[in-house]
Amino acid sequence: MKLIKSIVRPHKVDDVREALERLSIAGMTVTDVRGHGRQKGHTAVYRGKEYSVSLLPKVEIEVVVPDAVVDEVIEAVMAAARTGEIGDGRVFVLPVEHSYNIRTGEREAT
Amino acid sequence: MKLIKSIVRPHKVDDVREALERLSIAGMTVTDVRGHGRQKGHTAVYRGKEYSVSLLPKVEIEVVVPDAVVDEVIEAVMAAARTGEIGDGRVFVLPVEHSYNIRTGEREAT
């Protein structure tokens, strides 16, 4: 099993979720994060001073999937999250040794 | 070492924390997340329209532990987080290559 950890633009979350559902992947966990990268930040102002906001709002979507479907999931996520502009984000693939369902207490088949 | 990444119901966090402390595992990192899965969402209303809230509040608890205790930790977390209803969540086990303590700067023994 793999953990597919995608960092995307906030307004792309719904698209990604739908894309995953189309692959009948129901389970996912979403986290509000802030990201720094090539994308330029903004200049903000507070009373006397100007400062730069370099951490931009992003959303992290974590999905654990069987090895078999990893590639199509990655494709789906990237297609749904892409705008073509700098700041689209990343997809990271991490190995997962086991996955358990708390309700049933069972280890899930890979 | 392993990273035990558990997604649980918000009101179960305290129970899980206590369960872990009973195993004298002090360290843990907690994140507010929203999850999507088999658990059905809610219908919400805003003025003219109805819409469905499919991302439900969950909490992610991350604990890095030596391989030796992985199984008992997983058991403890699942027992503490279980309600038996759909939506209880998942526990994922990921490999960790190293762990460092920032204060001491030392790499921690596995």
Next chain:
Amino acid sequence: MKLIKSIVRPHKVDDVREALERLSIAGMTVTDVRGHGRQKGHTAVYRGKEYSVSLLPKVEIEVVVPDAVVDEVIEAVMAAARTGEIGDGRVFVLPVEHSYNIRTGEREAT
């Protein structure tokens, strides 16, 4: 490639970001988390009752880097995040199998 997952004190985030930029590492993802560990919590009061706040605000900084630079990144992060007091946090190193850039759709070289 490795995922370097660092949990640090909130007011150390800027220092860490700058330290990473000095290593010309632009990309990072930051999450507000709450942490529990050796660091003692606070006693809080609400009307009739006292209770203890044991989950303290921390920030998690995730950076995915090529294996080659892992060690210097870890050093840099720890140096920037260290206060020497209990509560400085942890750095975890996890294996990453692949990394994709959503904008280009390409898998990034290790």
Next chain:
Amino acid sequence: MNRARIASVTKTVAAAALFVVTAPAIAGAQTAAPPAINQADTAWMLVATALVLLMTPALAFFYGGLVRSKNALNTMMMSFVSLGFVGVLWAVVGYTLAFSTGGAWVGDLSKVFLRGVGLEPQGTIPHILFMAYQGTFAIITAALISGAIVERMRFSVYVTFISLWALLVYSPVAHWVWGGGWLAKMGALDFAGGTVVHVNAAAGALVAAIVLGKRQEYPSPSLLPHSVPLTLLGAGLLWFGWFGFNAGSALGATPIAGLAFVTTMFAPAATLMAWTFLDALRSRKPTAVGAATAIVVGLVAVTPAAGFISPMSAIALGAIAAVPSYLAMMVRVKTTLDDSLDVVAAHGVGGTVGALLTGVFADKALNGLADGALFGNPKQLVIQVTAIAAVAAYSGVVSFILLKIISLVTPLRTTAEDETTGLDLSLHGEEAYLHEG
């Protein structure tokens, strides 16, 4: 006591107090002149009515900040909805039940649908304005109850309950004390509603909390305020509105209104000071929730006394009142009584202490009406006790009966699942906050 009486009385005082009062309306009041509108009194009562109306949204913020975010909207709706339901019902029938002549126990139906309530003077202000002013009291009194039952009650049941409560409990009790009923005749002193409003609501709240039962997690340290700033906003607006509540109860821009205003400013100040010390004593941590609570407790306590006692007595009253309410909250959390936002400790205990101290500090030289124990009239204390006991008993019993009847038709509580999910999403289909960042 009948406020119409106060209104005129205060004027006698005014004159008695040996200075020239110039507005003809007042001179008029002395002689057998026909009732007349006094524009200055009207100006003040327009403002006072608006101020008291603002207290209900203010209560929504005060209560709303103290609950968890997943129940914030439900809690605020419990106050807002009273503006609609209790407001309309007041005009339709509540007013006549409370303020038409009727008998010792309740008014008659002579003014149902506001029949005969027009622009003519009631006291020295337009009758409809008097009716509206009294209506704002009914609205907030009903809403006060919600503090005891947040985070678990079905909304439709709540609306039904407070609507009936306003008519069957508030209106009669208001009649007893302000509508010329038996407590008025007995000479009970309740300037702005320590008994009619606060003891009355607290008794209903206590019963409701018991009948409804505690929240799933109660008592758990996780039941904490989600936004203390929202609660502080509520406290600030409540204080502001309370000037209309207390000083408006003089029903005119009279010296007694000035007195009621000043005591309403200094009593809570003293409570806030005392509460800060109590917090510091206990945990070395003066809390913001404590400050907000202290302000409300002080306001509650001075409500029955506002136009009867001196400013320095108000400071004493405010400081004294802090202690029993503070202790009541410490005791409550050790019980299984989930009076979630301490309506009993703040309004029940605070209102009782205030009503009793009114019987102690009342000073006829000032109010021209009655002395308290301190000024040689201990009998007043007995009357005060009677009023408190009667109102608490009546409100408690009728509230109990109402809830039991409703529970025969439909469950009072939400499902455990909805309670876990949070009432905002499950009952109202909304989330209070949405930070997509």
Next chain:
Amino acid sequence: MNRARIASVTKTVAAAALFVVTAPAIAGAQTAAPPAINQADTAWMLVATALVLLMTPALAFFYGGLVRSKNALNTMMMSFVSLGFVGVLWAVVGYTLAFSTGGAWVGDLSKVFLRGVGLEPQGTIPHILFMAYQGTFAIITAALISGAIVERMRFSVYVTFISLWALLVYSPVAHWVWGGGWLAKMGALDFAGGTVVHVNAAAGALVAAIVLGKRQEYPSPSLLPHSVPLTLLGAGLLWFGWFGFNAGSALGATPIAGLAFVTTMFAPAATLMAWTFLDALRSRKPTAVGAATAIVVGLVAVTPAAGFISPMSAIALGAIAAVPSYLAMMVRVKTTLDDSLDVVAAHGVGGTVGALLTGVFADKALNGLADGALFGNPKQLVIQVTAIAAVAAYSGVVSFILLKIISLVTPLRTTAEDETTGLDLSLHGEEAYLHEG
């Protein structure tokens, strides 16, 4: 109608209503006595003006809570900035355009830079106070428009637009109805601005929403309120301020002010009640946003009627007004018209319904001025329709021309990128919230 006229008229009523009115100012008003300051009227109008001024920040909270957090400050600034620009322009030239004698269509420049506007009486209050009171109406009317165009308009363009709009649309229309213009002469009834304020603003808002076009994501379920408590705060403060808006329009602490106050309390109460039922009917979920919206709709609807109808009629009016606005919102979301915060449904539909029902429920026995259809004067309805149509048409056309002219000089909308980022950061260089925990 000319409010100065109301002011005196209401006094005739007062007397007519067969009770002694004592303040000499009023007696004075009957005879040919010179104009005179009445201190009680002044006291009330000081307060009323402050109350109406508070409505603009209140609107900022009401609107601000309904947008996404990344546009919260931009939305609130759209209201606040009106206090500055429209406020100053009103003193400089807006007031004279609206309230100097002039002709049927617009005032002259005799009072430009407040020439001749001093402490002398206008009606029974200082002239400058009358000017300031009217100014608070211009400020909020312009700000109301912003609700239709949030989350996408360039700020500088918005400021330019509402500044011109206030002078070229609001001032003339105010002159027509309150400045002795043609609609006043025709006898149109608009006590506090159902047509002048709400229909007027809604027409401008509709046009602006169309010219500007919809937001990128519209219609998408993700366009949700970021803070409903903030919206409830706005609704609470709007109601509070609206007492100054409606009861203040009597221009004195008169019985008619009392009447306007009471209808302003009970009409929204009825709307809130009706809206709760409509919500429950539709989705079994009475919403908090619905409650806040209902309050505003009820206030809008009673605005033209406030001093003309009875409290019971106000309850009917409030309840009736809930339905068309509720339906309008359900229809709007099915269209591509991105009137983002439903200015048309709330102020346009609500204001129209209110203005029409004024022509139905007006009761001369109460207001001493005019009867509505229900009291045997159907002609009034025709006048009301004329006024609504004329104002809507004029405002719509001029708003369209203004926006088109501006768009020749500079784009009206922000870039798509700024819209995605959020206007707070991109246009104002700020973030509304920052919880570093």
Next chain:
Amino acid sequence: MNRARIASVTKTVAAAALFVVTAPAIAGAQTAAPPAINQADTAWMLVATALVLLMTPALAFFYGGLVRSKNALNTMMMSFVSLGFVGVLWAVVGYTLAFSTGGAWVGDLSKVFLRGVGLEPQGTIPHILFMAYQGTFAIITAALISGAIVERMRFSVYVTFISLWALLVYSPVAHWVWGGGWLAKMGALDFAGGTVVHVNAAAGALVAAIVLGKRQEYPSPSLLPHSVPLTLLGAGLLWFGWFGFNAGSALGATPIAGLAFVTTMFAPAATLMAWTFLDALRSRKPTAVGAATAIVVGLVAVTPAAGFISPMSAIALGAIAAVPSYLAMMVRVKTTLDDSLDVVAAHGVGGTVGALLTGVFADKALNGLADGALFGNPKQLVIQVTAIAAVAAYSGVVSFILLKIISLVTPLRTTAEDETTGLDLSLHGEEAYLHEG
């Protein structure tokens, strides 16, 4: 100047201004009639006092929004606690020190514990009401100081400091200017407290910021507002309350109250307009924090001038006042002076500019009292400068001494660790927000 004097003077004006003033009280004031309660004045002053009291919670929101969320409650408590401590102390001894006859420097103890302060008239309102009204000024003046020292001061020390400051600094200074003291005799013009309140508080704030030292992270871009909407709420409520502050300083519902009201509406409007342009000029980004700040600066600047200048002069004054305060903020951040929320730039600079411009724009034809330089009385400017300098010097010195004495007994600052943790949790045992989602 002595407000009692203003009160009567304004009435002379009223008459002088050649129109009939009808309320007998006023006629009375002309003759040697005994002092008398004027009900209309009383009605207005009841409201004005409530409005000023509301300003202290409003300040809590204004300041609270500007700090980081971990210090939000501590910052708000700094304002709220003043309502308790300074409030009670004012009644006990502050009032007599400020407003009893006494000498040139301070009042005597004749009215300690409010001895002899009852329902009798003071001017044309009940004496207790006058006392309470003045008390609300003492409360907010002390609270204003907190803006300079947020996020690092020990709470107990803060409470001790402002309590002593209110008695040893505010009361004497109020006596100088309003209590018939030396500045009053010299003819200094300070209608509502530009010098007594704002310059006074700013001098104390400056000293406190210096003695206390800067926050650990200062200057760092991470010291940002955690909730701008909360700050906008504060600004909105401050403006609303300020009408009581300025127009209430006429001590009655007089034409001068109308004048003060109108200048208080238009001066901040002009400042807001000017500030928007300054922001746009500098960074093309008109900020919401800037708008909130501008409103306060404009209100501060017009405070000393409110009842003395014309509305058009108020617009000029408001616009002019924007510049120095704006620049002062740009300079401050370049220094190591951690006047965290710019009390000096907003209240010190703003109050000074306002007091000077009062000496320029004052128009005797309007205020019936004194002319400014523009109307041929340059001497007034000299008097204004004297007053500003004297108050600033006295306040600065005594504040310094007070803090030094306290620091001998106990440390002024929290520990570095508590500062890092945040004062809400470490000093008050609370968290402002808790979103368990």
